[in-house]
Each structure stands twice: as C-alpha cells, then as structure tokens.
Amino acid sequence: MRDKLASLSQAVGELIRDGDSVVLGACLEQNIAFAVVHELIRQGRRDLELVAPISDGATDMLIGAGCVGAVAGAWVGNVSGGLGHNYRRAVEQGLPVPLRINDYSNFSLGMALFAGAYGMPYVPVRSVLGSDIAVSNPAFRRAEDPFGGGPVLLVPAMEPAVAVLPVQRSDRFGNCHHWGNAGVAQEAALAAERVLVVADEIVEPEVIASDPNRVLFPAFRVSAVVHEPAAVHPSPMTGRWKRDTDFYQDYHRRSRDPDDFRAWLREWVLDLSDHAAYRAKLGQRLEALRIRGEALSAPANFAAE
Amino acid sequence: MRDKLASLSQAVGELIRDGDSVVLGACLEQNIAFAVVHELIRQGRRDLELVAPISDGATDMLIGAGCVGAVAGAWVGNVSGGLGHNYRRAVEQGLPVPLRINDYSNFSLGMALFAGAYGMPYVPVRSVLGSDIAVSNPAFRRAEDPFGGGPVLLVPAMEPAVAVLPVQRSDRFGNCHHWGNAGVAQEAALAAERVLVVADEIVEPEVIASDPNRVLFPAFRVSAVVHEPAAVHPSPMTGRWKRDTDFYQDYHRRSRDPDDFRAWLREWVLDLSDHAAYRAKLGQRLEALRIRGEALSAPANFAAE
Amino acid sequence: MADFSTQELMIIATAREIRDGEVVFIGMRLPIAAFGVARLTHAPTAVGLFEVGLARHAPAQGMLYTMSDPPNQQGAAWATGLIQVLGLLQAGRVDAGFIGGGEIDRFGNINSSYIGDWRRPTVKLPGSGGACDIATMSKRTVAIMNHEKRRLVPRVDYITSPGNLDGGDTRARAGLAWGGPAAVITDRAVLRPFGPDGELHLASWHPGQDVDAVRGHTGWDLEIMPGARETEAPTPDELKALREVVDVEGFWR
C-alpha cells in the first residue's frame, strides 16, 4: 500500500484545483473540514463549486473570501446564527464575486451523489415534486414511472472532483474509521474523483483492520491523508470535539459587515501560517472543547477461530 | 418500547404466512437462518416466494420440503457441493411441486431491494443488459437514459412480506448489532413489511446503545426477536460460529435421491421438536464450531462531554 | 395571565401533534423539546429521526445547537447515513415531520429559499435542507412559524416545501401521493387545512389572543374552522414534563 500522508498545504495544493467541485460538510453539521477551508483561502483558490447538503459556516467563509463560483447545496448558512452574510452578499449583490446556485433538497443531493457513487446515470425520486426547486435547478427532469406509479423526478448523477472527509482515525495508507452520523460521507467518497481524508489521529493499520465495519470507504479510493487534530473546529466530531458555539456566533456577528469580515479573515486565517498556528491561537479554548469522557462501544469479535 | 421477544414457533407462525415473499440469506453465505427454515418446514408452510441473492442450501431444503412456489434469486445451490438437487428436481421435473423462477443477478436483486427500502418505484442499472436474464425475467424493462447516457435496464422495486435476519446480538426491543459482511441485510430490513430478527445472544439495551453505528436497521422496523443460539448452523456467523462444511456435504449427498432427502429431513428437521433439540443432536459437533478466539474491534468513543 | 410562556404553549401544542408509536422527523430547537414532552406524556414509544443520519428513542441529554452535536450521537438508536433516514420518508414510513421557514401561504406552502424573484432575489434565505423532503414525503407536516403578516402571506415567492400547492387536488396532481400540512403552530394560534381546497383555517387561538388579533396578523383573509376555540392550556403533566425533565434550564420559559 502507498503511504498517503501529506501536509495540509501539500494535499490541498495537489488535490483541489481552481474550478473543481468539492464536497464539503458531507456529515452536515459535524466533521466540517475548516482546516481545509482555511488552506484553500490562504492558497487563493478560485471558482470552486461547493457541494454540501449543509455546511454550517464553511461555505459562507469560502464565498466571502472569493473562492467560490457556484454552490450545489440544500442549506447554506450558520446554524447558530441563521442567514449566511457572505452568501447573501454574493447572491443578492454579486460581492465579492457572483455566485451560481444549484438548488437541492438534502435527499435529492444525497441521491445525486448515490448515483455518482454507484454508476447510475440518474435516480428517480418522489421528493422535490411540486416545489420550485424543480424549477430553479434545471438539472432535474420530471418523468412518468414506466411501471405505472405516477410522476417521478429524475435526479442526474453527481461526480464531484474532490471529497474532503474528516475522520476520527486513519492509518497512513488511507484505511480509516468514521463514527457518529455519516450524512453523505460514504456516497461522496465513492462518487468523487479524489478523496482527501483529514484524520484527527493517525493509528497503526491493525487498529483499522480490527473493525472493517467501521470503514465507510476503502483505502484505494483515498488520494491523501492529512493529519490535523481539531481540523473540524468549530464544528463537532463525535467522541473527539464539542461544538464551539461562541465561535460560530462571533463569526456571524463579524461577517455581517464586509470590512469586519476581512478583518476576521486576517485574524483567523490569513495571518496564520497553518492549522498548528490556529490551534495555538485557540489555546485553552480548544482544550475546553476536547471530549474527555469515555462512552466506549461494546466490542465486536472478528476472530476466525 | 415494546418487548418483542418471541419463541421461534410463535414468531414463524405469526409473521410468515402461506404465499409470503421471504428474504432468506440476505448476507449470502453467512447468517442463514436455518432454524427458521426448519420451523417453516415443521409448520408446513406452502407457496412461499423466497428472495435471496445466494442462500447456500437453505432454499434447496425448503424447495425439497414442498414449501416454495417461487424463487427470486441470483444463485441457488450448495456452495460446498455445487448444484442443488431439490432445486433441480423442482425446476426440471416439477417435484415435489413446480417452481417459478424470477432470475436476477446479485446486483439487480440488491438494487430491487434498495428501491423497495427507500421508496423508489424503480432504479436504472447498467448490469444485466445483453444477458438473457433480461429476457427470462419479465419484470425488467429496457429504456434509454433521458440524460443521453445510452441504454439502461429499469429494475422495479421489490417489497418482500418478510425479511429474516440473523444478528450477533439484540435487545428484547429489536435494537440489534450486526457485523461482518452485510450483503443486502440493510435493504431487506427496510424494504420488508415485517422483520424477524434471529439473535445469537440477547443483551441489555445499553450494549446496543453503546454503538449506534453497528445498528443496520432501526428497532421500529422489527416485528419480533427470536433468541436461538447457532440458528445459522451450518452457515457461519462472524465472531460466533464457523461453517460446518461436512454438514453441507452430507446434505448434498443425501439430497441427491428424493427418498434419501426425506429421510434426512425426518432426521434433522421433522423428528426434532425445536432448535434446542437440533442443537442437542449436534452436541459436541456444534461446540467444535464455536469461535473461541478473540479479535476484538478497537473501541469507538461516543461520549458527549 | 396563564402561568406558562407562549413558547412553552407552542412546545406543548407541537407535542400534541405526535401520536404514540409514531416515527417523526423532529428537526431542531422547539420540536426537539416537543418530542421530549410527547415521549414523557402521551407518546412514550415515539421515535425521532434526524436527516443527518440519526434516530433516537429518548431525546438527547444536553443542549443541542445542531442535530449533529455530540449529545445527539451518544445513546442514539441508529447512526447511519442521510439516505437511509430520508429514504424512510420516501418509502412512506414516516408519520409526521416538523419544519419551519421564512414565509408560509394560505395553502401551507413554505418558502425558505428566496424572497423576491429567485433569479434576482432581494433576500437569499438558507434553503431547504431536508424541509422539502419532509414536506413532500411525510404523512403529515407540521410547520412552526412566528405569526407575522409578512410571514403568513397569500402566496409565497418560491415554494421550497410544498403544502397543498394551489389547493384542491393540485398536490396530488403534482405527483405527491400522500402527506401535506396537518397544522401550523404559531405564537398566536394553531391553523389547520380545512375544506375541499385544503386552505389553512384558524383552528384555535392561544390564551391572550383572540380571533381579530390573529386575523390582523395574517396576510390573507383567514377563515375560521368550525368549532374553533381557544388553544387548550398545558396540563399540569405536560408542564411538569417540560420543566422538570426537558427544559430544566428554563430556556423556553
């Protein structure tokens, strides 16, 4: 197996290019790879298409930094604060750059990725029918079920260029464990051309091999593994990090005005060289978010004899 | 939550009726609920439609006992021995009763259950195209991808009456853990009208709640929980029971001739009152199949604080 | 004045929409508290679903800001993917779902996407999330809204979550074989669809409100349902469940 460990800047630089479609926030409000968001902003990536059912704050931040040309999503905002100020400015005023929106519901987005993951050209769904989502997103097509079941909406497959997927633990080769709600992480990993795993912890291969059912996607789909603890801050990660609600609320306040947002961006992203500097700046605040309790899964035995 | 524990005879009697479609062997060659097969034979159930990608020996046994009117499957036989003698007699000679066959490949059967599980009227696939499976099974329909991707095969949804699903451990309420390869167990559990869980072990609810990711389907989909250790013998169960290859080979030899098969059936099914009697008859042979080693999954932490 | 807050009344009115044994999408905030009250009172075996990929029997221990927060993971009944959970909706296995939105119209259609023309919106709202899926595919939809004239409008600018569309059989003709609005619970009243058109009518007004006040804050000519009356006040058992178990911090008081 190939050693896939890479630094954050190296992996982001090699795997995510201008114009790429990138799955961000596949687990909805947990496991959002803010470390990758910051690095994309520092590297000045442009014209990204962000794909996310819900990507609490991260999408808004990338839009405000001018990295994004389009969003394919179901919900963009700040769960703690409500509306995303940068998202609003981009859509309503074209600032800092105009933004195309491909409207989805959570389920139709999930099924588009499912189709991409498993090589189906499209999938028929019952959702979205009757809504204006079926109007504003021209990708959808209304059809009749040929087996006589009435109208269906055909959702074409989505095959993103990159899926960015934080996990609790991975080995150097991309074998990794993920737990808690999975959102569309499995479908995204299997649909994307390239998969960037962001591991909270690097472990020996034996740890992962001890429980193949906790693997969401196989290592041969993984392009690179980045090791950055708390890469998901301020979002939570099951069993690892609590949500930093104050941080979200502070971001919401300071992104209301474009100048304030740029100051925030300098303070928390541009003036920091890497995620280690971000963690150092958070300091005790980050330690307070670390989950210290233990509520361990009951063991499963895989012995063959 | 409702206490769903029931005896084998009670659960089989109440949940599986003459003429029902029943998913058996959802995990292919492991976790085949032979205890349920034996009870169906003892209760003289008739005209069942068996649904199974591969159901190593169990389908053949039910067919030979005259319980089956149709099979929707991808492979019927005896993995250790090859051809299924009772299956051959039913198809080639109509003995003991004629048998309808709905041919599938593994993938098309899995996708039919997927569509049933998630309420899609049908799913388009690329498999089966060009084969005679698309001819001999009239349920399939060839169509053009309206997005311009060429021919597709439309597989209509399958919604079986019952799914019989062995698991390593369950609580009394139907919360259960399953590990090892899952085959179509998740799709079957979500597609079926009634779900019969066959638990190798009954545990306290806290054990299951300690690891919600090891739950394949939610308890509210479960109709009854039967506790029968080694209900899967002679098939294997990950971490619990090894495969009894000699038993399969003996069955294969003794099912070649119809009279021999009836003698086998009396010895191993009809003359035994229940699965406890079957286990007692196996005696030390069963103990030798018990997996005694330990290769435990690395723990996952779900603590919130 | 009654000894409960308007929000407490809304929570309890929402809880009453959940029947025992039902499988419900409970969304965030107020409906989570409602689910807790329902489980402790009349619906002890209800199951809650979260589109992130979770199912729960007992509500989470601890404050949730999002569905994915750690307290919602620990002790969950099922941790899985989005498709597994939202697929239950499409299979017709979900009894009720609770959603919100920016504006709602007299047929219960909800907009949480665009104010103004969607091609050049004056305000961009966050979007559907799972709301469109719940509104199209659960057996009943319950909306939670603040009762303001600008939010309860004759016709929404954009239908994110279909209600009864243009009324009558228009929902069925759009291909939605079941479901639709069952109730709209606001800070002033409970509205329900009534009559052949399925238009929202006033079903009850909260203590301290009256018909004129509710109609005055509604953007269309709100009709009164036969038998409409004051919303039933919380029972002592309901308030006890809310205050002593679900909301010990008094967040909703």
Next chain:
Amino acid sequence: MADFSTQELMIIATAREIRDGEVVFIGMRLPIAAFGVARLTHAPTAVGLFEVGLARHAPAQGMLYTMSDPPNQQGAAWATGLIQVLGLLQAGRVDAGFIGGGEIDRFGNINSSYIGDWRRPTVKLPGSGGACDIATMSKRTVAIMNHEKRRLVPRVDYITSPGNLDGGDTRARAGLAWGGPAAVITDRAVLRPFGPDGELHLASWHPGQDVDAVRGHTGWDLEIMPGARETEAPTPDELKALREVVDVEGFWR
C-alpha cells in the same frame, strides 16, 4: 514432465492477469489462490473485492469454502453491503473480475443458468450470483473453465454473463460501454478474444498440450492467434509464493 500441476499452472496463469494496483473481483477457489500469488509477486498493491460486501488487501489466513467464511471477515479492509461493492463495478472502478460457469461460447458468453430451453430446461444450474454483474461491468473479465467440448460450445443456451455477445459491436450496442472477455483460462490453454469480431482464439497451450489436442476439445473451430505459443511455465518465484505461502497444505498440487 514439468514439476507443477495443471491447477498450479492455471492459478499462476490467472495471477498474471492481475496487474499491480488493480481492483479485482476474485470470486472463489482458484482465483483466490491466484490473487494471493499475484500480491506476493508482481502485484503487491492489488485489492480484492467480494460481492458479499468485503474488500481485502492480504488474502484471508485459512481455508475459505465461501466468501463469507470467518477467515475472510477477520482483517478485511472493508466490511459493507453488496450494493457498495457491486456498485463500484457499475461506476467503472473495477479493473478485472474472475468468473466461472457451466458453458462458454466462441464469443465468451457464459451460461450458468439453464441447459436447454430456459422455459423447460433439461438441467437447472445455480444461476448468476454476481457473475452477470462482473461480466457486464468490470473493465476486463477472465473466465476459468474446464476445457471440454460440451463446455466450450459454439453458442450457449442462455447468456448469464455476456461476453462479446454476437461479436463485433453487438456488446456495445446492447448498452455495455466497456469491458468484455480478456482471457479464458482452462486446464489445457489460454484463449483470448482477437480480431474485429472479438472471437476467442487460442493464445497459448499448456505444457503437455498441443494445438490439435486443444482444438479437439473445443466445440467450435478454434482459430489460432498470431504469436500463439506454449503457456509460459511458472517461474520459481511464482511457485514459491504459491507453495510456501498461499497453498501450504498442497490443496492445488
């Protein structure tokens, strides 16, 4: 005579069909041993898939009678569902797949379902399993067969697993955008599709065989591929991997 069994040669010929870094469906029995040899020699990073819902890097420790046996579960790289694994095929992410069957024809179509008319078969074979999926959707298909005239037939009675169908562009016109037979490995020879029709030709005959013997056991007029020669004997490294690691019990000797 050479110091290896025909089955050992078949295993090693099959192993050579696996390239390093490839993702392959390895099925049961002989191809599992071939996968083990390939990993130990020229293809150390190949990945094996099993349609039951498993992926493995290293082959299982211990004898497998079925893909679901306990040794295949322990230390697997991925334990999941059937759709997840077979879906990789449909997405075009599987390089090669190994299948068997009751009979194969000159275009590499395989029958493992019905002998005779499928409406009234004289023999009912077990059926496709995953073979049809592999034959339609992997980038290359390798068939393992016993070389008998009744098994290598001009035209199979029933196409369970499509090869090149009627030759030429008939496979593509059926909607199969990629894939098809790459090799048929028998106990006498290796056949490969050749020419515009994609008909199976003799590519090599095993030591101890010759062209006439192979043709005599083939049910159609088997043509010879340019450059056809004797199958390359196992190298010492290949035999060492097979005998000292993969098949220490000597099952295949």
